[in-house]
Amino acid sequence: MFHWLARQRYLMDYTLAAMWRRKWRNLVLLVVFTLVVFLLASVSFFGSAVRFEAKRALKFAPEVMVQNLVLGRHALAPADWVDKLKGIRGTRNVRGRLWGYFYDQGNGANYTVMVADGSDPSLAVAPGEVIVGAGVARVREVEKLRNLLLLRPDGKLFKLRAKRILSDDSALLTHDLVLLSEADFREFFNLPRDAGFTDIALEVRNRREVATIANKISQRLPNARVVTREDILRTYENVFSWREGVLQAMLAASLAAFAIFAFDKASGLSAEERREIGILKALGWDTSDILAMKLWEGALLALFAFLIGAVAAYAHVFLFQAGVLAPVLKGWAVLYPQAPLTPQIDRLQLVTLAMLTIVPFIAATLVPVWKAAITDPEVVMR
């Protein structure tokens, strides 16, 4: 074992010295490889960070949401549904929710207008008051004016006193939020009392029974759409994995290009390199020794490129908010939340990344390396 380790150490020693002698060529390879790793790693880190944020945000989502469908489209849920749902055994905390979107013609932004549900006293809103998210506060200068003036959809002016501006910590969820009291909400959207709710949220006493309860609801209310938190989570996971995967598949083209580049570099041995191999063989090196040395060369290069690329990608995503990639993976909007991403990397990602980058590189260089290793000393030294 120690003998084997010592042999590898000497080989590595020699390889590093040999690489240093051809530093410019190796540097070019290193830079290109690092760039490829950096791109792939950025996508991967960013994807998992966004998935993590979405998962964290969904912790606070209701377990089950029931929506009314009319003509196959989302419509207001009748108010008597709340009582019908309360009648299903196992449900609790059934509440109608009122929320909608409002397009502000002044600045082209969309707000999410919602009625505070009253479970959290710090978010309670009395008629005439409003709580706004940080993004809304910024574009409407709420901090300075202490008021929020909105043009109702029917054209009348609506003035609300700003009670509180939500902090940036919750930006991913509350950036475009406008919280109203129920009376103001109905007046603002001109919604009569008996019109019902946007949707109905409820919790399930036993988490394992969520699917059963969802089934019961769709039996009792056949035209309702039942969405569970699990469904949303699954969709998010799918959508983000898919976006990440598509982006990586496109980047795979760059990986393939790099593999060809590496193959080319490895096949075009310089005369000097050939002579070096010839001398080594004449000195008693075996074909397998030369192969091991050349493999070490590739492994060291791959290792450096992987480390530098991964660290740079980490910095890009978590320190610089993934400036290059964010629009593709996140989507965009006028009022986009500036949420800092929580550093979030798992082993699976790193292993995946290593496999996606290092394996093609080694595979591309193996045959040329072998070709170099089997050359006869007398052929090259003649």
Next chain:
Amino acid sequence: MIFDPPIMALLLLATLTMVAVLAAAPFAAYLLRHWNLESGHARQIRLERGTHLVSTVWMLIMLLQVPALALFVHNADRMAVLFTGAMCAVGTLNVNQWGMPAFLSQVAVFFGALAWLLMNTADNLGKDYPFIRHKYGLLLALAPVVVTAGVMEWLYFLNLDPNVITSCCSRLFTPEGSGVQADISTFPAKPTLIALFGALSALLVLAGLVWGVGGGAGKRVAAVYGLLGALFFPLAIVAIISVISPYVYETPNHHCPFCILKPQYGFIGYALYAPLFFGSGLALGVFVLGILPMPESVRAALPERLRRWTAASALLLALFGLAAFYAIWRSHLVMFH
């Protein structure tokens, strides 16, 4: 669903492996037919040169099977959130009919790979390619398994349909169910544990013998150890399903061998499986080398290697035993008195 990074990595690996196998198999057949070390024919020189490439490629490919298997399982576990009804890797693997065959053939490739790597190392010990025919024979024998594993993996990932409602592990590994896995979960706790730890003690004694005796006699004992060590693997799996998992979950009805890999159980599954897989894989390699006749050129070096590999294998299996013992000891579940 193949546009998922870990899936792409796995498919890349599976494809490269298949390409390597399909390229190496004709060479292996040619070599088995024409190899003659005495000859100075150009063909022999070509073969000797070619074997360097094929050996290196295979060594790398076989080494990669280790992280590939880990990634496959870990990824299956991670994807459980994507499928209705799946709670761990079992549910994901049961989404279509290819999942379980893909997994099992991957496990087979893993063991074949370890055995092949040991044989390759033994072959490199002598200057006259002492095991070259066996090495390429094993390569040819492994080729269909490797191709099957690759094809299964492709079929599995291509046919992943998120709309399928799959079965959870608690439905499969339950005494009330049908099938092999259900039968295994009915094994009584006490006799299974006695068999497990009894076999482990016997293996440790054998390994001690191999270490003490050495030489030609040691080789024969090593072969016995290797056979028993390889057979220990199914016994250990049975024990994990029937006894150890319920101890980990602290509920007598949950027998899943995959859920123990989850973080909420402190990743104890990795502490169990990693030493078990490597320990019995090494034993399999020792068995194969132990029953082959010993070539003259490695008479000095190989017995020493066999001794060390046996010791390493026994150490790993002992680690598995310790992990199993720890899981049972710290559990609050009482399955027998």
